[in-house]
Amino acid sequence: MSDRFDAAEAAGGFTEYYGRAPGGVWSAPGRVNLIGEHTDYNDGFVFPFAIDRRTVVALGDRDDQVLRVSSTFAPDPVSVHLDDLAPDAVSGWAAYPLGVAWALRESGADLAHVRGVDLHLASDVPIGAGLSSSAAIECAVAVALNEHWGLGLDRPALAKAGQLAENRVVGAPTGIMDQSASLLGEADAGVFLDCRSLDADVIPLGFRDAGLVVLVIDTHVSHAHATGGYAARRASCEAGARALGVDSLRDVRVADLARAEAELDDETFRRVRHVVTENQRVLDAVRSLREHGPASIGPFLDASHVSMRDDFEISVPELDTAVEAAQGAGAVGARMTGGGFGGAAIALVADALVPDVTESVRAAFAARGFREPTVFAVAAAQGARRDG
Ligand code: GLA
Numbered sequence: 001m002s003d004r005f006d007a008a009e010a011a012g013g014f015t016e017y018y019g020r021a022p023g024g025v026w027s028a029p030g031r032v033n034l035i036g037e038h039t040d041y042n043d044g045f046v047f048p049f050a051i052d053r054r055t056v057v058a059l060g061d062r063d064d065q066v067l068r069v070s071s072t073f074a075p076d077p078v079s080v081h082l083d084d085l086a087p088d089a090v091s092g093w094a095a096y097p098l099g100v101a102w103a104l105r106e107s108g109a110d111l112a113h114v115r116g117v118d119l120h121l122a123s124d125v126p127i128g129a130g131l132s133s134s135a136a137i138e139c140a141v142a143v144a145l146n147e148h149w150g151l152g153l154d155r156p157a158l159a160k161a162g163q164l165a166e167n168r169v170v171g172a173p174t175g176i177m178d179q180s181a182s183l184l185g186e187a188d189a190g191v192f193l194d195c196r197s198l199d200a201d202v203i204p205l206g207f208r209d210a211g212l213v214v215l216v217i218d219t220h221v222s223h224a225h226a227t228g229g230y231a232a233r234r235a236s237c238e239a240g241a242r243a244l245g246v247d248s249l250r251d252v253r254v255a256d257l258a259r260a261e262a263e264l265d266d267e268t269f270r271r272v273r274h275v276v277t278e279n280q281r282v283l284d285a286v287r288s289l290r291e292h293g294p295a296s297i298g299p300f301l302d303a304s305h306v307s308m309r310d311d312f313e314i315s316v317p318e319l320d321t322a323v324e325a326a327q328g329a330g331a332v333g334a335r336m337t338g339g340g341f342g343g344a345a346i347a348l349v350a351d352a353l354v355p356d357v358t359e360s361v362r363a364a365f366a367a368r369g370f371r372e373p374t375v376f377a378v379a380a381a382q383g384a385r386r387d388g
Contacts, residue, residue, distance in 0.1 A: 050185025099169030130343025314340025
């Protein structure tokens, strides 16, 4: 549990709102992606981990069929009748929790006989930093409703429901990575996920034993998946796959890139090259971690950033500055993480260098007149769970 609040506090918030104690408390974490960016919707590989920042949801039964949700991040609760659940029935922040209820039904769960619930959400996952605050809400609500209503869905099915809520209710065309990390993560481990088969390997990271820390550098540059370049990148990838005659870019190898370059326009080719080389970097980083330990993955992180900056073109000057300053101060490796166009970078740093790296990043931002970034350490934490 994060040190900002605990299950008792979330339960207290529920009681304050609804005037009775909740029946249960669940939570789910945000995530950091170590490597494998914009590969998930291309049926490729990703290697994220769940972080020690969580969204907590307290739940209480109702005797009608209304779903009501309140939170610490919005003044007013939002209600919807179970019969009225539909992609356009809710908007704003409530689309995440209530969209999940719709998505569970859409995935085949029988909600005809369940009773409504009151939900209260609290979170310490920073919003808009690329750390999947949205997936944390979706997954906390998904595990809570799944258990409370006795739906019996497994974690991959819950991940798909969270993604469906995000795609259809929130309207962001995102992949399956964030929800998978939030649901499958474990302490001190990364989730190596094949986004085609959804086979997941939970791999010990060993950062602490190796004296390493993952620093998050939140640039405070806002990113907007639904309206930003994310959808355009996804469309380029699909166009590239079509032009190359494959189902998805997962089916293109590094050795096929020369042919791809001859067949595609320059921009589409560079989008394709990012995805194809990034898939290979995930495989190489995981193998290197297993064979040579965590300090060996640095060069793959660095190369991933260059590919996102130059080929996929989803970085911004603040992210490049964060990465370069961290590398210059001795980070083992650094890259932007998440969808891009803002948000956060990560740096893998030896314990002893954390103050230097932090200071160098701050100084580099100040020298360029950028807004002061927030720099903090994250640890790989347990995925979604019941807390009370
Ligand atoms: C966002 C999306 C994910 C993934 C990343 C990029 O976080 O939600 O599905 O596509 O961007 O790797």
